[in-house]
Amino acid sequence: MTISREHNCQNPFRISCVYIRKRLQTQGISMYRYLLYVLFAAPMTHAADYPPGEIRLTRKIDLHLEATPVEGLAGRTLNLPPGFKVKLFSDQVDKARFMAFDGRGVLHVANMKTSGSQWRPASGRQSTVLALPDADGDGRADRVYVAADDFHWPHSVAFFKGVLFVADDDAIYRLEDRDADGFYEDREVFAEVPGFLGRSSEHVTHSLVFDKGNGKVYFHIGSGCDLCRESDPERATVLEFNIDGSGRRIFASGLRNAIGLDLHPVTGELWGAGNGHDREGPNLPPEWITPIRDGRFYGWPLAYAFRVWTDFSISAYQQAIFPLTEQDSSLVADIERPAALVPGHLAPMGLHFYARDQFPSQYENAAFVAFRAGVLGDDPGYKVMALFTEPDGTGRETRETRTRSNARVADFITGFRPDPQDNSFWGTPVGLTTDDRGFLYLTSDRFTQAVFRIEASPLQGAWENPPPDTLLADAPLRLDSVIRLRRPLEGPGEAQLTADLSAVSGPEELALQRIDDTTFRLRTELSAGPLNGRKDLIIHLEQGEESTKIIHSLVVLPKADQALFADEMLWKQGVLFGAELDPTQTDTVFSGQRALRIAARGFTIEFLPPAPIAGEGYTALHLALHPGDAVGGFRPSFSLVANRDARAVQLIDQIDLEEKQWQEIEIDLNLLALDKPIESLRLVGSLRGTFYLDDIRLVAARPPTAPTAVHEQAQDSTPRGFALDPNYPNPFNSSTTIGYRLDKAGKVQLEIYDLQGQKVKTLVDRNEGPGFYRLEWDGTNTGGYPVATGVYLVRLQSQEAVEVHKMLLLK
Template sequence: MKSLLKYALISFIALAVALTAVVVFMPGVSVPWKQLTGGADTDPQTVDRQLQVAAGYRIELFADAVPNARWLAVTRRGDVIVSQPKRGQVTLLQADENRDGQTDGQRVLIDGLRRPHGLFLHENWLYIAESDGVGRVPFDHSDGRLAGRYQRIVEGLADEGNHWTKTIGMGPDGWVYLSSGSTCNVCTEEDPQRATIMRFRPDGSDLEIFATGLRNSVGFDWSPKNGGLYATDNGRDWLGDDFPPCELNLVEKDAFYGWPYANGNRIPDPDLGVNSGADIKQKIAASRPPVHNFPAHNAPLGITFLRSPTQPAAYRDAALVALHGSWNRSVKDGYKVVSLHWDEQGNIHQKDFVWGFLSADKSEVHGRPVAIAEDASGNIYISDDYAGAVYRVTTGDGESAANVAASKPRMQAPNKPLVIDSGAAQRGEELYQRHNCAECHATQVPLQNLAKKYNLQTLADYFDTPTPPMPNYGFSSTQKRALAHYLMAREVEIESGANLLLPPGTPVPIDPSGPSG
């Protein structure tokens, strides 16, 4: 045992010496050291002491002890879901019900995944982008729990080399968009899906490449003003402190954005573009230049357009971008969140929104922002994979975030009518009686408010992984559907006196506070 510990200590020292040599002898390298050992520590005092935010806002530590916190999604109830790819898990941070500015608790939603990164919620599904595929799982917004089994809907995505993270988002056109970064700093890719943004249908079908030449577009979002798809992109390394710029691109179908042959505004790459043939030169000339430049090596990741009407007028429809921060510079830069503002002529102006993750002398890193999410009440959440934290930004100078949050309306789920098939409900009643379900549900576990927690699909999927003491009966898809229809119809009949024996497909009204069907 002592020899193993001795070997581990020697190995760690050797690694530290090697990394020190890299920093000392390779120009243009300034690594945030604590990233190598798990990240920095943070607490409310650190946030108060170090971080600053734009006028009209206040920032607080919403959650700590969230190692490798990356992508974010906010549920209808106000819970925050965060991916932790290096842990292979997705975690739920409970909504701040007691209004003290911090999460009421956290728990792992799902684990055992392959480097999960991108997240989004659509209807009653939680979509998760793993490094080699995409899956989805039924999600119960009312209590923040999974309501069925996790299903992989896109398989076979490559994740070797650099830039293995995958980000996903639902577009206004109903397609799911998926970014996949390059395997390298600069090279000609063999896999046509790398360094692209792709898209597919919500069920995983019809996967296609949407745009190419995007070295590492980790973040993207759609403008609420013009509907355009804007994506951040990380420029290549080893061309000096100040070149090439990182980019914001307006991404359109079948367009090419330059990498690996050009950088910035069609400037030929010294490795693959300068001495290229006519076909490459023509490709560079036809490439799309960025619509906005970020400083070189600032590493823009998440981008989110602010949509809540509760935001100050100057920030409505503005975009927030997380600048993860440099490593390939002799002096650190980035490490902040900026806001982008479009004027009437379409010009983009950049301002600092949250800063202080980098010390004033640029020697010490306190955090590295990654992703940004806004809830329906206008609260802004920012993840930090360096400090293992999630921050919450609320409106109000000097006013506590708890008071600000208390004054905002709670989010409400959208409403849809529940459509019950009476034939299926009758078959479900037979299953209910055959398995003597009433024995438990009449006394120990009363069935109440199902329509507020589930729709028909998520209730059917629940039977795959039921909560004990209910056993898993191994129902077929048809049986699960039938039982779901019966239980919903039974609840409606008890609460409203609606007639269960209606023609198949007859809409049955339910409590409008329930989730969409």
């Protein structure tokens, strides 16, 4: 059966109709099953951010991690952002999982006590809950004692009004310490739950979250299999209870293994982090982090991400799920776009929102997620990531789109797997929590059995108006930025701030101008330079024995696309296997005068740049392909490999060998997971016969622009670059970041007003060049005093335009 693109086929897969035809031809899917695909397909309607059926991993940013010795653990280092340090809080644990602090500030941890076993509990009920007091606050547990025992597979603990709740594999237990000796001897079953019962033993680690403000308890029960239709309706769900255990009901479904649960500190909404199924290869499905909402369906076992259907050409999945039903289609059509997607097979564990202030302000209300795996996917894994997004997880409102997401993720702790090319690792991040002082705690439950404490340097500063995020190559770089110390230290002398601008051919040590004890200015004029790539502008902070740094990454964009082939070979030819190239033919051409003819019999074609090229500043590899008379064989393949040893990105699903005309393909460079400049690009495939390539080029990124706020003509299709971006976070409870962009040099004012029109503070009043700017408002007025809870207006004015946005400060 053949279905051409002209038929406008829609189907419940992430894949094209070309792919369906290939699956029908090569996998032998029956007509009956194919008709089910088409009959119950959810229409691929356009969405504001990206359409259903597509996968977009969340944009990743760099926190500039540095190797940091683990205090108390000889010979081990972890990678953390500048100014952070990590301590071994205790190694007197055995498969420590999730944690909670009691009312006295004593850390308690679920201790499975499996004596090295990865997946099975010890015989009997040997597991415990351990207490780890740190009375002197030095970051090391003073002692470790058993606070509760007689558990089978405990994973999650929580406290409510002095009562300890433990989520075991078979029940939620409620325990009290009536004699106040630290041991919780009074015990009762709060709720029974599915445990180790036959095939239902696949996901039996349960997570427990108390919503104290609304009097609710949330409890996750994982699926009993990798992918199947569950007979128990409470499997793969989050249950909701009243605080007293009554009112048990299914709150949300389609959650295969959402171990990480926490409440957002601003909205109070439940969020989760979920594990995907196993058999779709190293990249799929991506893991997700998103709000968990009442009555919603989250995909499993039918789909994942944003309405991307499971690959039912996998026979085990077909047998477990088919036939599909109209109800299945309705469920998938109801899936919301996740707040964040990260690479597959990382096994997200603990999810914890940071609601303290010991860390720098950029981490306010950020989510930390622990990932316990990595060797089965293409991301090294075994790490903690930070997620920065709006409180509701849906994105922010801009002119370009109503719900464009501004979510970003970043590696926050790495190093448990020191060599990403080696499958060995020395620890597995699992549980996360913070204490009242704002220190972050992390458990590891394999190889290194430990609890770690992470803390930030007390010396902290922030850009009030950072340099631009992007500039075109050779553009002037005018720096006039203010850095403000967040909380200067008392006693050890004055703080010293110096800038290292060597990345943009500036001085390595330029002293900043001191305005007062907390305010410093960086002012100089440089050039972005001729080469694209990331340029780190570094501010070093020193005071007494404390030192840290603030880093701003400037991405220099190339002025034009980088051509590999355009009428001739512009990159060198490297490895050539199973193919003959003719770059001079003129009969079949996409653009220009000549195209590259390839006579192939299973091929490898390598392109080598004249010099390594930084991937930053380019968005995609573009190529035009004409299939000629080439055939793909029984299992056709066509892929792109960067730098020879990186993962292959499959392109065959974007190609229709039966469509005898030019087809344009763009491959997102993010899919290549580049960790160094591009030194080689290889096309590898199984095609046999003659086909053609043309217009092969790296696509240069363009600075984002937006129309002006006034005097915009509808017929003018060229956007202008003046814009005030929504502040982030919003609402906020101590500080917020305000971004804006300018298309031309001139006088700029950025001011805060209250709703009565009274000016609260002037943040910017000076001449600035074109570019992208961000600064932080700390919720204070001109006199430096904190302002009250309420709505405030931020006003950006240039010589030609004005924009105003609302901000909500909550305290």
